[in-house]
Amino acid sequence: MSTDSGVSRGLLSTLSGRELATYADRHRGSRAAYTRADHLFGRVPMTWMNKAAGHFPIYLDTARGNRITDVDGNEFIDFALGDTGAMAGHSPGPVVEAVTRRMADLGGLSTMLPTEDATVAAAELARRFGVPKWSFALTATDANRWAIRLLRAVTGRSKILVNSYCYHGSVDESLIVVGQDGRGVSREGNVGAPVDVTMTSRVAEFNDLAGLERELAHGDVAAVLMEPALTNIGIVLPDDGHLAGVRALTRKYGTYLINDETHTFSAGPGGATAFWGLDPDVVTIGKAIGGGVPVGAYGLADDLAEALAGRGDLDLIDMGGVGGTLAGNPVSMAATRATLTEVLTAEAFDTMIATASAFADGLIKIISGYGLPWSVSRLGARVEYRFTSPAPRNGTASAAGADAELEDFLHLYLANRGVLLTPFHNMALMCPQTTLADVNRHHEIFDAALTELTS
Structure with missing residues (x-):
């Protein structure tokens, strides 16, 4: 044996x-x-x-x-269900109906104009996750990328901290692991990294508050981007008190906290954030909220949204790097509204x-x-x-x-x-x-x- x-x-x-x-x-x-x-x-x-x-x-x-x-x-x-993308089930009836109505009856697959569906979806996300201001993307990867840019801008800090073997899509900053000597190194197989990942990122093991504090103490971390439980490397659950400790340390060192709920949404209607009573500055999510139609989203706490809105030097409208022409499109918004209000209840x-x-x-x-x-x-x-x-x-x-x-x-x-x-x-x-x-x-x-x- x-x-x-x-x-x-x-x-x-x-x-x-x-x-x-x-x-x-x-x-x-x-x-x-x-x-x-x-x-x-x-x-x-x-x-x-x-x-x-x-x-x-x-x-x-x-x-x-x-x-x-x-x-x-x-x-x-x-039981794969699109690795969470089909957590609502394949082709759920309310989503199919909403998307079909949008495409066939109302038309307008891509118009660069808002719809009321987005307003309803954002309000439902705010109710579930407790962060009030939301914006939409096409994937959780993009939602994470845009959140990272916003937090770098508002803090003036360059680095993002993640957990070793985390999963945040193909975000460049997340492809770092703890090496044998305890220091951060590029994750094996990282494809075409624009720079050495240690220039953009810091890393700590999940469930290691001492390691987290050691990295935050450098004073250059704009945000901790984390799943409340690791998922894509196998489910790794938090120790008792770990998530509260992360929140305390981020506040101590003036660092924002992003909860990536793309997979941990499985914890309940408000993901791990609601299930464990967490208080992040940003929530990112994707996959499941569209019932199989591509969508991502990020939610901002009030004080963060106000700080960003007051920055006249930031181009949040045209070429500032926080959007895409197809993001928030009518089809994705119809699917998200139907999924959240009628399927994943x-x-x-x-x-x-x-x-x-x-x-x-x-x-x-x-x-x-x-x-x-x-x-x-x-x-x-x-x-x-x-x-x-x-x-x-x-x-x-x-x-x-x-x-x-x-x-x-x-x-x-x-x-x-x-x-x-x-x-x-x-x-x-x-x-x-x-x-x-x-x-x-x-x-x-x-x-x-x-x-x-x-x-």
């Missing part, structure tokens, strides 16, 4: 080979489509779609609720979180039954299983606990039996349509996989 994840590497290799052959046989149409895609860079619309355990991606035919059908006619229970979150709780409880029971050194973490409607125990407390430990071969095997085993997880990690997300029967089906397959792995 291996000591890293508690499974035999030889047996894992044998089982993985079998599952790869099954995957290739079940997805001949997808493989053919992938082979024909000569004019796509990497053969996919976006290169991250090559993160596929079966060596080629599944090609989509239809998607409704939490069900996906591929071009080969295979149906899947979808408080009642929907109650159901999703209860389902996720059952998912997590079942996983813990199954894993314990096999005596494997794994752990399970849950953040509202999001659940993750990890190949290490206890669960990691920071991003570096979480990255070190990864087991790519085992992860790919489990993803293949599940996919070959009609269940999808997020391809980047072992994350399962619940949407309003996810049922306990869906959870039980995952657990039945997962249990069977562990039986084979430990035989």
Whole structure:
């Protein structure tokens, strides 16, 4: 037996080979489509779609609720849900209706003019997250970039602090990790960095207040950009008192605090900010609030909005670097209003979180039954299983606990039996349509996989 994840590497290799052959046989149409895609860079619309355990991606035919059908006619229970982008479920009825009305009946896909939908959406975001002034983007990456520019402008400070192995989209400043000597270094694989990331950024481990204070004490950090819980490196939950400690330290050193709720929105209707009673200066969010239609947003505290509005030297209208022509477009705003007011409601979150709780409880029971050194973490409607125990407390430990071969095997085993997880990690997300029967089906397959792995 291996000591890293508690499974035999030889047996894992044998089982993985079998599952790869099954995957290739079940997805001949997808493989053919992938082979024909000569004019796509990497053969996919976006290169991250090559993160596929079966060596080629599944090609989509239809998607409704939490069900996906591929071009080969295979149906899947979808726990990936667009890595949060479809947390409202695929093509939710109210969103489809609102977007169709905007496009077909009212028209105006891109007009550079505001709509009342944006006013309603902003008011709902303000109510949920507790920051009153909102502006829209097309992605959370852009929302983070624009927030960073605003906070650099208002503080006159150059650096942004993030947590090691955080996820804030492709924001240049976020691609920094804690190196072996405890100092910040560029994250491995960083593509085309404009400058050495240590010139723009500082980094501290999640759940390390001493490390955070050491970096803030330099006095050059405009903002701490953080997820209230790490997600894309596997769910890493905050220690008791950690988030309060972050807020106290940012105030001590005159640094703004940005909560990136793009993934932690799974914690509840107001994300982790409302769930844990946080008080950030800025909230950024994307993906889920549009029900699958591209959108991002950032919200500003009153005092920050006033400070920015009073800066006549800042070009916030034309070429100041805080907007895009398509941001706030009528289609995105119609989708966001419908998602927030009709789909991802408080009642929907109650159901999703209860389902996720059952998912997590079942996983813990199954894993314990096999005596494997794994752990399970849950953040509202999001659940993750990890190949290490206890669960990691920071991003570096979480990255070190990864087991790519085992992860790919489990993803293949599940996919070959009609269940999808997020391809980047072992994350399962619940949407309003996810049922306990869906959870039980995952657990039945997962249990069977562990039986084979430990035989």
